[in-house]
Amino acid sequence: MGDVLKIERLDALVFRAPIAEPRMNAFGAQTDRPAVLIRLVDTDGVEGWGEVFCNWPSVAAEHRARLAGTLFKAMVEGKNFDSPETMFRDLTAGTARMRLQSDERGPFDQTICGIDIAAWDLLARRRGQPLWKVLAGDDTANGAPDGLEIYASGLAPPSAARLADAARAKGFRNVKVKVGFDQNEDIACLRDLRRTHGTDFGLMADSNQAWTVAEAKDWISAADDLDLIFLEEPIAADAPFTDWKELSTASPIPLATGENLRGRAAFRGVVGLGGVRVIQPDVIKWGGLSLTRGIISEGRAAGAEIAPHYLAGGIGLLATAHLMAACAPEGLLEFDVSENPLRDAMTLPRPDLRAGRLHLPEAPGLGAGPDFDSLEPFRVTL
Numbered sequence: 001m002g003d004v005l006k007i008e009r010l011d012a013l014v015f016r017a018p019i020a021e022p023r024m025n026a027f028g029a030q031t032d033r034p035a036v037l038i039r040l041v042d043t044d045g046v047e048g049w050g051e052v053f054c055n056w057p058s059v060a061a062e063h064r065a066r067l068a069g070t071l072f073k074a075m076v077e078g079k080n081f082d083s084p085e086t087m088f089r090d091l092t093a094g095t096a097r098m099r100l101q102s103d104e105r106g107p108f109d110q111t112i113c114g115i116d117i118a119a120w121d122l123l124a125r126r127r128g129q130p131l132w133k134v135l136a137g138d139d140t141a142n143g144a145p146d147g148l149e150i151y152a153s154g155l156a157p158p159s160a161a162r163l164a165d166a167a168r169a170k171g172f173r174n175v176k177v178k179v180g181f182d183q184n185e186d187i188a189c190l191r192d193l194r195r196t197h198g199t200d201f202g203l204m205a206d207s208n209q210a211w212t213v214a215e216a217k218d219w220i221s222a223a224d225d226l227d228l229i230f231l232e233e234p235i236a237a238d239a240p241f242t243d244w245k246e247l248s249t250a251s252p253i254p255l256a257t258g259e260n261l262r263g264r265a266a267f268r269g270v271v272g273l274g275g276v277r278v279i280q281p282d283v284i285k286w287g288g289l290s291l292t293r294g295i296i297s298e299g300r301a302a303g304a305e306i307a308p309h310y311l312a313g314g315i316g317l318l319a320t321a322h323l324m325a326a327c328a329p330e331g332l333l334e335f336d337v338s339e340n341p342l343r344d345a346m347t348l349p350r351p352d353l354r355a356g357r358l359h360l361p362e363a364p365g366l367g368a369g370p371d372f373d374s375l376e377p378f379r380v381t382l
Contacts, residue, residue: 026180048122052114116288147357154338174202180210244274259309306331314346
């Protein structure tokens, strides 16, 4: 098969799974777990799968699926593309004025991400190669033969002790806790985890942009003895680089950001001018696989550590893992351990977690596809 992508059909599928306990962070709570999947089918009948960010706001999944199933469907069906990057550029350029007119940059960017991931999966399946190998573009690349190191996220003070215990029992060696609610509660929660699990258990914290620089400095001072691996988004992602620099200079804890950054200039700025030591691009929020490869390469060259953000369903998790295996196999992969049937039961085969590491499937492309028998109860009809 050749590499030209001849797209016959684009489908957008929406799923919502109820959860028993709301998933909390500093700016709100999720009361269910949504997912939007993109399926591209070429003229030979080969499929590729992608996933679109849709956690926020609560109506995001249906909105993005309608964008994909109307506007973007018309832009790709019956068209030929010589590469996923070409498709990404064409979709971005072709909707540039519309996104300005509607002031909906996020939904457009995120829908294109899902289509981009599906295009890469389709290309890799056509070549009969695992996605990481196609992304690496280097026959000497080894990927991640021993798996990727993962850390457990989705913990918040009310559930942190229980979820940390469960994560450690499954072999996780690192966990990240949501903070930014109340400083005393935040620190008490982290201190309890440190006492319970010891100094060889990695702790991270994520405030979801909750603080000013002064508030972040105060929190960091209170957490000084906790030996955190990093503190994620202590201030607004789009804060001036001078604010990031002031905070990073004052903080003994490495700062992390990236899930809410847009564009190479922003990533370059927070690292080069802001002193951020950990970058966290999210392949379903901005850039897809086509642009995030370059972000990771530039970040590594600038000395940043790589810990991609990921909080959604199983297709995007696999895409993120393949990206890491191709570009940063030594990095940390986020694995949300809070309740989410659309992560645990979305794909066949299921995620292969062993001794705190995620092992990629060996089949072509993502190496897995949606398990519709498990997903059908959560299907939303648009």
